[in-house]
Amino acid sequence: VKKILQKILVPYEYPVVFTRSVFAPRNDDLLAAMDRLNEGRRHRVSVYVDAGAARSRRGLLRDIGTWFSARRKRLELAGPPRIVPGGEAVKSERRLLSLTRDLAAQKLCRHSFVVIVGGGAVLDAVGLAASLVHRGLRVVRVPTTALGQCDSGVGVKTAVNLAGAKNLIGTFAPPFAVINDEQFLETLPDREWSGAIAEAFKVAIIKSAPFFNELCRSAVRLKARDLRVLARVVRRCAELHLDHIRTGGDPFELGRARPLDFGHWAAHKLEMMSGFRISHGEAVAAGVALDSIYASLRGWITKPECGRVLRGLAESGCVLWYPELARRDRGGKLEILRGLEDFREHLGGELCVTYPRGIGRRHEVHEVRATLVAKAILRLKRTALSDSWKRGLRACRAVFVVDRDLRARSNVV
Ligand SMILES: NC(=O)c1ccc[n+]([C@@H]2O[C@H](COP(=O)([O-])OP(=O)(O)OC[C@H]3O[C@@H](n4cnc5c(N)ncnc54)[C@H](O)[C@@H]3O)[C@@H](O)[C@H]2O)c1
Ligand SMILES: [Zn+2]
Numbered sequence: 001v002k003k004i005l006q007k008i009l010v011p012y013e014y015p016v017v018f019t020r021s022v023f024a025p026r027n028d029d030l031l032a033a034m035d036r037l038n039e040g041r042r043h044r045v046s047v048y049v050d051a052g053a054a055r056s057r058r059g060l061l062r063d064i065g066t067w068f069s070a071r072r073k074r075l076e077l078a079g080p081p082r083i084v085p086g087g088e089a090v091k092s093e094r095r096l097l098s099l100t101r102d103l104a105a106q107k108l109c110r111h112s113f114v115v116i117v118g119g120g121a122v123l124d125a126v127g128l129a130a131s132l133v134h135r136g137l138r139v140v141r142v143p144t145t146a147l148g149q150c151d152s153g154v155g156v157k158t159a160v161n162l163a164g165a166k167n168l169i170g171t172f173a174p175p176f177a178v179i180n181d182e183q184f185l186e187t188l189p190d191r192e193w194s195g196a197i198a199e200a201f202k203v204a205i206i207k208s209a210p211f212f213n214e215l216c217r218s219a220v221r222l223k224a225r226d227l228r229v230l231a232r233v234v235r236r237c238a239e240l241h242l243d244h245i246r247t248g249g250d251p252f253e254l255g256r257a258r259p260l261d262f263g264h265w266a267a268h269k270l271e272m273m274s275g276f277r278i279s280h281g282e283a284v285a286a287g288v289a290l291d292s293i294y295a296s297l298r299g300w301i302t303k304p305e306c307g308r309v310l311r312g313l314a315e316s317g318c319v320l321w322y323p324e325l326a327r328r329d330r331g332g333k334l335e336i337l338r339g340l341e342d343f344r345e346h347l348g349g350e351l352c353v354t355y356p357r358g359i360g361r362r363h364e365v366h367e368v369r370a371t372l373v374a375k376a377i378l379r380l381k382r383t384a385l386s387d388s389w390k391r392g393l394r395a396c397r398a399v400f401v402v403d404r405d406l407r408a409r410s411n412v413v
Contacts, residue, residue: 016180036177043075044076045078046112048114049118052086064081084118086122087121087276088121090160093169099125110134112137113139116141124170128159144184146230149234150200156252185231190317196237202288203241207362209359212312223317262354267283267287268283269335286321286322291355291376301357314390315395353368
């Protein structure tokens with residue numbers, strides 16, 4: 001025999017449960033998720049909690065403790081819940097190593113559970129560590145940010161940053177289950193709130209015109225922090241992401257196309273350029289705006305369609321302009337364009353960027369014209385900073401406390 005063709009098909013299955021107050025005494029959704037294989041044994045569980053979520057919801061740690069003690073016949077805590085810092089700071093090499101060591105010290109086996117309660121960054125970092133220990137523990141994600149619930153938390157990837165590069169090391173590691181608890185959305189700061197909206201626009205623009213229309217209609221209520229509207233948007237956005245991963249034919253991104261990364265080549269670069277002062281969701285709003293203008297310059301969407309995208313994002317509270325977008329290096333080159341190079345490198349040589357083609361449809365292109373990107377940046381700046389454009393936006397009556405620094409460089413009205 002000269003060649004044996006080894007072919008392995010591995011099915012993955014994980015429930016994404018929408019609930020409220022996951023650690024309330026009578027809520028058994030988390031237990032049901034962990035016990036979904038009916039293994040009839042007591043599960044060993046380690047819990048990690050995002051410090052930001054713990055800070056903003058008083059009693060969270062106590063509730064978790066009480067919830068587990070009431071189910072001690074079925075679940076055994078490997079130790080007290082661990083608090084980890086939230087946000088991009090946790091996605092470092094050093095943290096990854098300490099998380100891995102911490103997991104390893106808890107005598108977990110491949111069938112033990114790691115429950116991660118936190119934002120996208122904590123899910124990414126602890127999720128990566130958990131996917132490495134014993135080559136993968138069972139992870140149940142409880143995303144506590146809107147972006148986590150509608151995007152990062154329901155997907156199959158984990159990552160941390162390395163050597164100045166965003167998400168450079170990571171794994172494909174589908175979770176055992178995801179529990180989306182609406183109650184966590186109540187305490188989100190404004191900027192985290194609008195981050196999810198940017199991802200919702202992203203997926204709507206390339207996949208669903210009806211959802212895009214719904215987002216535009218709901219923009220003012222989203223900005224006014226109408227929780228019911230946000231919960232619906234989060235759910236629909238999660239559905240579209242799940243649908244894409246399930247039916248898109250490339251869940252582990254072996255091919256070049258990355259439709260869900262629409263607007264992200266600029267977003268990732270913008271995050272890095274700002275030293276992560278600009279959050280992922282904030283950067284995505286600007287990236288989606290920029291790539292929509294580029295798409296309109298290329299004739300892939302009409303000018304009015306592009307106008308609706310910009311208006312929809314701005315009316316729902318997203319900031320569209322950051323001075324970093326126009327920053328040039330010593331040679332006079334726009335620094336943001338380096339994001340395209342990073343993207344090309346990540347894909348392995350050939351560039352493949354997703355753009356809308358009409359609202360709700362998409363296509364992949366292999367060439368992005370630098371001069372047109374520069375033109376799009378100029379147009380975005382003019383629009384976002386123009387007083388007459390801002391006056392034309394529908395504003396909600398609610399009064400916002402926007403941090404001064406943010407207001408200074410924003411188009412928040
Ligand atoms: N793995 C993936 O597929 C994927 C996809 C998209 C984004 N991401 C990653 O997700 C990260 C962004 O995640 P994010 O937008 O969820 O923000 P985040 O995780 O950076 O959290 C932002 C802040 O909110 C705090 N926080 C968390 N929950 C809270 C709550 N309920 N109330 C108040 N504060 C709370 C955190 O402590 C943190 O300070 C980025 O690192 C991005 O790269 C990963
Ligand atoms: Zn994203």
